[in-house]
Amino acid sequence: xxxxxxxxxxxxxxxxxxxxxxxxxxxxxxxxxxxxxxxxxxxxxxxxxxxxxxxxxxxxxxxxxxxxxxxxxxxxxxxxxxxxxxxxxxxxxxxxxxxxxxxxxxxxxxxxxxxxxxxxxxxxxxxxxxxxxxxxxxxxxxxxxxxxxxxxxxxxxxxxxxxxxxxxxxxxxxxxxxxxxxxxxxxxxxxxxxxxxxxxxxxxxxxxxxxxxxxxxxxxxxxxxxxxxxxxxxxxxxxxxxxxxxxxxxxxxxxxxxxxxxxxxxxxxxxxxxxxxxxxxxxxxxxxxxxxxxxxxxxxxxxxxxxxxxxxxxxxxxxxxxxxxxxxxxxxxxxxxxxxxxxxxxxxxx
Amino acid sequence: xxxxxxxxxxxxxxxxxxxxxxxxxxxxxxxxxxxxxxxxxxxxxxxxxxxxxxxxxxxxxxxxxxxxxxxxxxxxxxxxxxxxxxxxxxxxxxxxxxxxxxxxxxxxxxxxxxxxxxxxxxxxxxxxxxxxxxxxxxxxxxxxxxxxxxxxxxxxxxxxxxxxxxxxxxxxxxxxxxxxxxxxxxxxxxxxxxxxxxxxxxxxxxxxxx
Numbered sequence: 001x002x003x004x005x006x007x008x009x010x011x012x013x014x015x016x017x018x019x020x021x022x023x024x025x026x027x028x029x030x031x032x033x034x035x036x037x038x039x040x041x042x043x044x045x046x047x048x049x050x051x052x053x054x055x056x057x058x059x060x061x062x063x064x065x066x067x068x069x070x071x072x073x074x075x076x077x078x079x080x081x082x083x084x085x086x087x088x089x090x091x092x093x094x095x096x097x098x099x100x101x102x103x104x105x106x107x108x109x110x111x112x113x114x115x116x117x118x119x120x121x122x123x124x125x126x127x128x129x130x131x132x133x134x135x136x137x138x139x140x141x142x143x144x145x146x147x148x149x150x151x152x153x154x155x156x157x158x159x160x161x162x163x164x165x166x167x168x169x170x171x172x173x174x175x176x177x178x179x180x181x182x183x184x185x186x187x188x189x190x191x192x193x194x195x196x197x198x199x200x201x202x203x204x205x206x207x208x209x210x211x212x213x214x215x216x217x218x219x220x221x222x223x224x225x226x227x228x229x230x231x232x233x234x235x236x237x238x239x240x241x242x243x244x245x246x247x248x249x250x251x252x253x254x255x256x257x258x259x260x261x262x263x264x265x266x267x268x269x270x271x272x273x274x275x276x277x278x279x280x281x282x283x284x285x286x287x288x289x290x291x292x293x294x295x296x297x298x299x300x301x302x303x304x305x306x307x308x309x310x311x312x313x314x315x316x317x318x319x320x321x322x323x324x325x326x327x328x329x330x331x332x333x334x335x336x337x338x339x340x341x342x343x344x345x346x347x348x349x350x
Numbered sequence: 351x352x353x354x355x356x357x358x359x360x361x362x363x364x365x366x367x368x369x370x371x372x373x374x375x376x377x378x379x380x381x382x383x384x385x386x387x388x389x390x391x392x393x394x395x396x397x398x399x400x401x402x403x404x405x406x407x408x409x410x411x412x413x414x415x416x417x418x419x420x421x422x423x424x425x426x427x428x429x430x431x432x433x434x435x436x437x438x439x440x441x442x443x444x445x446x447x448x449x450x451x452x453x454x455x456x457x458x459x460x461x462x463x464x465x466x467x468x469x470x471x472x473x474x475x476x477x478x479x480x481x482x483x484x485x486x487x488x489x490x491x492x493x494x495x496x497x498x499x500x501x502x503x504x505x506x507x508x509x510x511x512x513x514x515x516x517x518x519x520x521x522x523x524x525x526x527x528x529x530x531x532x533x534x535x536x537x538x539x540x541x542x543x544x545x546x547x548x549x550x551x552x553x554x555x556x557x558x559x560x
Contacts, residue, residue, distance in 0.1 A: 081448060086498030089448040152451035156410050160365070205408045234528065236405055256528060257405070280497055280528035317497050 002132045003061035004190070011227075011250050013269040013306040019298055019336035022136070022274065022310040023060040023325060026067070027087060027318040029053065037318075038082035041067050044120035051125060055133070057322075059329040061308075063125045065189060066138040066315070067118055072180070073148040075112035086318050090148040098150075098158055101169045106176035109183045119187045126188025134191060137184030138314075141196035141230075142173030142220055143213040149173075159204075159212060170216050178223045185226040194221065194228045194249065195314065200235020202255075209240055217247040229253065229274060234313045238266055245270040256281075256312040260300030264307070272306040277328070279311040283319040287327035294331035299343045302336070309336070359394040362415040363407060374422050383426040384464070391419045392463045392549060399459070399546020412545055413451065416458035423462045439488040440552055441468035443478060446502045449495035452523050455545045456493060463549040467491070475502060479509045487517045489555045491548065492538075500525035500532060507537030518555040522548070 001009070001017040009016035029050020030040035040046045051063050070080040070090035079091030095101060109115050118137075125135045140148070146155040146169060158166050181192045198204060199213035221228050230244055231253030237244060241263065244252050252271050254263050256278035267273055277293055285293070294309065301307040309332060316325065335342065354377055361370035377386040398415050401407035442460075444453050453469070460467045470481060482490060494500045503521055510517060522542040526533050533541035539558075540551045 083446075083498060085501075086496055089496070091448070152449065153413065153454050156413055156451075159410070160414060201408060202402070202405065203408055204410045208408075208410070234524070238405075278528055280525050280532070283497070284529070284531070319497065319501070 004132055004134055006061055007134050007308065010305045010308055011272050013272065013304060015303075015305045015338040018338060019302045019332055020061040020308045021059070021329065021332045021336070022062050022064075022308050023054070023058045023316065023328065024064050024066070024311055024314050025054050025058065025316040025325065026064065028316065028320075028322075028325070031318075032057075036082075036084060037088065041071075041082075041088070041117075044117045044124065047117075047121045048124045048128075051121075052128060058325050059333070062134045062136050063129055064136050065118060065122045065125060065184070066136070066193070067114070067121075069140055069195070070148060071114040071118065072140050072145065074114045075107045075109070075176075075180075076149060077107075078148065087315060093149060093151045093154065095146070095150045095154075098154070098162060098165050101165045101172075104169070104172050106172050106179070109179055115180065115183070119183060122184055122187040122189050129188075129190075135189050136191055136193055137181065137187075137189035138193045138195060139177050139181040139184070139224075141194055141199070141213070141217060142170055142177045143216040144196050144198040145173050145177070147198060159208070166212070174216065174220050174223075177220055181224045181226075181228075185224070189226070191227040191229060191250075192224055193253070193314065194224075194230045195233060196230055197233035197235050199230075199240070199244075200232040200237065200255075201239040202236040202257075206239045206243070210243060214240075214243050214247060217244075217249070221248045229272075231274070231314045234279075238263055241266040241271070251308065253310065253314055254312065260297055264301040267306065269304075269306060272308065273301050274308045274310045276312040277310065279313045279315070279317055279320070282311070282324055283317060283321075285320075285324045285327075287323055287330075290324050290327040291331040291334075294328055295335050298332075298335055298340065303340055303343065355390050355393055358390045359397055362394050362398060362418070363401070363411060365411065365414055367418050370418065371422070378426065386426070387423060387462070387464055391422065395419060395459050395462060396546040396550075399544030402546075403543045409451075409455075413455050413458075416455050416462060416545060419462035420458040423464070427464075437485070438466040438468050439486065440465065440491070440556070441470050441481070441485065441487055441489075442491040442493065443470035444472040445478065445492050445494060445499055445506065446474055447472070447494050447496055447499035450493075452493035452495065452545075456491060456522065456542070456548045459545045459548050460552065465549055465552055467552075475506045475509055478506060479513060479515070482510065482515055482517050483513065487515075488559050489552050490517050490519050491542075491552070492519065492521045494521065494523040494525060497525045499523075500536065503538060504536035511537075516559060518559050520548075520551050520555060 229251035254275040520540040
């Protein structure tokens, strides 16, 4: 099987030849090219070259066209703070007062230089990948985007205190997210990772999610013209697993704080799981520990398909050593071959 | 009346501010304001924080509860419980990071628990060391979201030791949640898993330092 066939089988809840591996490394591409992170993300050709090198080096099953979250905030007029040793951060909120929502319009993708760099990256990666390797695009959910647009506290205040303006903001954001996701698909992305950390049960209560983020996701995902996976960026998924499946997403990125066996039982064959290696701890792992963690994850969720091994956040920290990422790839080759007969029967039944 | 703290907690968890307000007023009918704060607000915020750590409550509930309790406390102590004219020796800061929600929640919980805290906003290591020295701080709380910022705490604690400043450092935020050993690695004296831990940590560190 090639990477595409492997992923399609897993997402269809069938057992492929081995467990697919999505090593979602972004910043490591800059290290490969020996350039500062800000310079790396300033040109599509850097990211294309970085992703291709990482793909060959770590033997993952996808090409990841994600630059950094704040690139979407830039499209709305926001700024980005680059640092030498971690992901770029979003600058000051562009919606400084809730009343600005009343006259907010979604930006055009073609007017956003950062988004156009991503589109160009996807085109080139897609040319390389053909139908052999999935190219993953990313869109921040309309529901989570306001954390960058307004700041976290102001946005929570809006959700709780001004539901009419919240709904207006969602209408505007949905137009943007749908355009952005579909532009990436048109450029050759195979699927869209719908980043929605605010919907996690560790961030808002499930009852509030059902009134807000779930509705937004159902409307938005229905208009995205390709497959989507929802990522909660380390947030807890278990209490809302059924709700997530109801949004039409194919897979859910799950947290290292949750038990994969329990998550798998909750997901059944309604939605695949993506996860849940602990990216923060990974910084201190040895190759031996990396292998043990890969075994744990595969034993927890890989039987029967419906599982892609990945980190739990959607981005590997800059501080994670090459030897650990190489060890993860080695461990998947060693322990990820189906039919996974090495897993004890009690774990399989679980 | 014995289940008043439980009822107050339930009202906060349900974000029913009208009911929480009524229950707090009821408590004030037969308690001194400081007793009402200690018997209702402090345990409720600790319980909500524990609930978040255990996956039973959400961050937004912690935030809204903290914001609401801060208002209740400022209603009965307009100038702050401990305001005796002395400048606080506890401060909170976001270190080399751009995410302020954690700091805001912890500040609200501390103030709602009767602990005055200086808000340093966002600082880098050099600026922070200077402020710690100038304010003769006893406890410094650091909120981070991103891993690089958490690792910067190591540079900060080294700089504080180099200047022989006796301040005790407590950290909190996602990286410490995902890596249980990280707070010791960066030289902190304590780690709060939730905002509800903050009042107890501040009191313990103040005690240790005296």
